Amino acid sequence: MRAYVLLFLVAAVVTYLLTVVAREFAMRTGAVAKVRDRDVHAVPIPYMGGVAMLGGLVAAYLVARELPFLADAPDFVLEDTGVVILAGALICVVGVVDDIFELDALTKLGGQVLATAILVGFNLQYSLITFPDGTQFSIDPAQGALLTGLVVITVVNAVNFIDGLDGLAAGVVGIGALALFLFCYQFTRINDIGRASTAALLTVALAGACAGFLIHNWHPARLFMGDSGSMLIGLILAASAVTLSGSYSAGGLNVNAFDASTALLVTFLPLLLPLTILVVPLVDLVLAVVRRTRAGRSPFAADKKHLHHRLLEIGHSQRRAVLIMWLWAGLMSFGSVFVTLYRGPVVIGGVIVATALIVLLTFVLPKIRGERTDKLLEAPEDLTPLEKQVGDQRI
Numbered sequence: 001m002r003a004y005v006l007l008f009l010v011a012a013v014v015t016y017l018l019t020v021v022a023r024e025f026a027m028r029t030g031a032v033a034k035v036r037d038r039d040v041h042a043v044p045i046p047y048m049g050g051v052a053m054l055g056g057l058v059a060a061y062l063v064a065r066e067l068p069f070l071a072d073a074p075d076f077v078l079e080d081t082g083v084v085i086l087a088g089a090l091i092c093v094v095g096v097v098d099d100i101f102e103l104d105a106l107t108k109l110g111g112q113v114l115a116t117a118i119l120v121g122f123n124l125q126y127s128l129i130t131f132p133d134g135t136q137f138s139i140d141p142a143q144g145a146l147l148t149g150l151v152v153i154t155v156v157n158a159v160n161f162i163d164g165l166d167g168l169a170a171g172v173v174g175i176g177a178l179a180l181f182l183f184c185y186q187f188t189r190i191n192d193i194g195r196a197s198t199a200a201l202l203t204v205a206l207a208g209a210c211a212g213f214l215i216h217n218w219h220p221a222r223l224f225m226g227d228s229g230s231m232l233i234g235l236i237l238a239a240s241a242v243t244l245s246g247s248y249s250a251g252g253l254n255v256n257a258f259d260a261s262t263a264l265l266v267t268f269l270p271l272l273l274p275l276t277i278l279v280v281p282l283v284d285l286v287l288a289v290v291r292r293t294r295a296g297r298s299p300f301a302a303d304k305k306h307l308h309h310r311l312l313e314i315g316h317s318q319r320r321a322v323l324i325m326w327l328w329a330g331l332m333s334f335g336s337v338f339v340t341l342y343r344g345p346v347v348i349g350g351v352i353v354a355t356a357l358i359v360l361l362t363f364v365l366p367k368i369r370g371e372r373t374d375k376l377l378e379a380p381e382d383l384t385p386l387e388k389q390v391g392d393q394r395i
Contacts, residue, residue, distance in 0.1 A: 001185070001195075003069040004204045007060045011208030015056030019216045022048040023223045031099040033224050045221055047099040049170075050228030053209040054085075054092045057236065060205035061085055073196035080198040083122040084239040088232050091115040091156070095228030109153070112231065116152045119239055120145045126245045152238040158282045159234035160227060166219035168322045172329040173233045174210030177203040179333035180240055186341050202240040206233060219319050276336040314366050327358045 026032065026046035033045045061081055064070045070077060094111030097103060119125065125148040127139055139147070163169035181203040188195050210233065216223045225233075311321035335351045 003064075003067050004181070004185070004200065006067070007064055007201065008204050008208035008211075010063050011056040011060040011205045012212035013056075014059040015052050015209045015212030016215055018052035018055040019049060019213060019223055022046075022052040023216075025051065026099070026223070026226075029100050031096075031226065033226075045224050047224050047226030048096065048228060049213050049217060049223050049225035050092050050095050050230070050232045052223075053213050053225065053229055054089060054232055056209035056212055057085055057088065057205050060208060061201075064201055064205075070196050070201065073194065077196050077198050077201065080122070080124055080243055081201050083119065083124055084198070084202055084236060084243070087115040087118040087239065088236050090118060091235050092228045092232045095226060095231045099226040099228055108227065108231075112153050112156050112235075113149065115235055116149045119152070119242065120148055124148075124239065124242055126151075126242060128245060148242055151242065152235060154282070155238035156231050156234035158284070159237075160230040161284055161288060162325075163225065163230040165318055165322050166221040167214055167217050168325060169230050170210040170214050170217055170225060170233070171322065171326045173237055174207050174214070175326060175329045176237055176333045177207040177210065177240070179330075179337050180237070181207065182334070183337045183341065184244075186337075190341070198243040199240045202236055202243070206236045206240070209233070219322070276332055279332045311362070314363070316366050320365075324358070324362050327361065331355060331358055 023046050026048035031047040033047060061078075064081070065078055091111055094103070094108060094115075098108055125141075126144045127141070128137070159169055159173055162172060181200055184197050184200040184203065185195065188197065188200075213223075213225065213229070217225065311324060312318065316324065331351070331354055335354070338347050339351065
C-alpha cells in the first residue's frame, strides 16, 4: 500500500506544479474558454489542464518503474500501463489541438477511435470471462475490440459531457478511480494474491492527478482541463477497467469471502464497473443525446440542460452542485464496490442510508434555503442575526 500512496502523491504534486506551466502555455496559444450563453463562468479561463495531468501520470509511471514492489511484478503490469498512457497521450494531443483550434465532433471522435485502436493493437481489450464454476468463455477478438471501443468511447464522451462546472469532472473521475483502486487492492488482499496490477497502478495515479488538478480547478477555477483533460482521464479510467478482463475472475475465489451471487458480480465487473462508476455522467450523456436528437439537433451540439445545470436551476450554488454530484458519484462507485466485495446488513443498510441523505441534500436543501431567502426579503426583522447573515450571502 505504501508504494501506491507514494505514486498517488507523485502524480498529485507533479500535476499541481505543471498546472502553472500549462496555464501559461494556454494563455500564449490562445487556448482560452470564452464566455458563452451555455457557460457558467463569468470571465475567460485558460484550458490545457489535461497537459498537466498527463505529466502527473507519466511521472507516476516513471517512479513506478523504479519501485521494487512493481519492478518485480509480472512484466505485463508495467508494459500495459505504458500502453494505456501512450493512448492517453495521443488523445490528450487531440484535445490540445481542439482547445486551440476547436475541432469538429467527428475529428475528435476519430482521435478517440485511434487511441482505442492503440489499446486493441497491444491486446488490451475484453477477451476472457471466467465464470464462478471455473468455466471460461473466450470473446472473439473482433467482438472484443468492438466492445472495448464502445466502452472506452462512451466513457470518454460521458466525462467530456459533465465537464461543465469547476471541479466536477476531475472530482467524479477521481472518486471513480479511487473506487476502482479499492476493488483491485481489496480483491487481491482477500484472495491473498499479488498486490501489483495494471488497474491498481493506473487508477491510483489517475486519482492523484485529479487531486493535484482540483487545487487549481476548484471554484473559482484558475484553469480548465479542456478536452485535453476530459478525454484523457476518461480513457485512463475506462482502460483501467478493461485491463481487468481475464485478470480478476471469479474462478478459484475464496469461498468464505464470496457467495455465488457476488462471484457472478466479480465475473462481469470489468465490463460493468466503469459504467457503474460513471452512472451519473452516463445518465447525463443518454439524456443529452435523446434530448438533442428529438429536437432535430446533433447529439454533440452543446446546450445548457445537463444535470449540473438543472441543479443550479433548482437553487444550488455552483460549489454545492459540484459536491452533490460528487456524493452521487461516490455512492454509485463505492456502493457497487462494497456490495461486490462485502456482504451483510451493515453494507446494505449503509448504502440505503447514504442514498436517503443524498436525496435530501439534492432536493430538499435548496427548498429550505430558498424559503429562508424569501423570508429575508419579506420580513427581515423576524430573522435572527445568523439567519440574516446567511440570507445576505444567499442573495
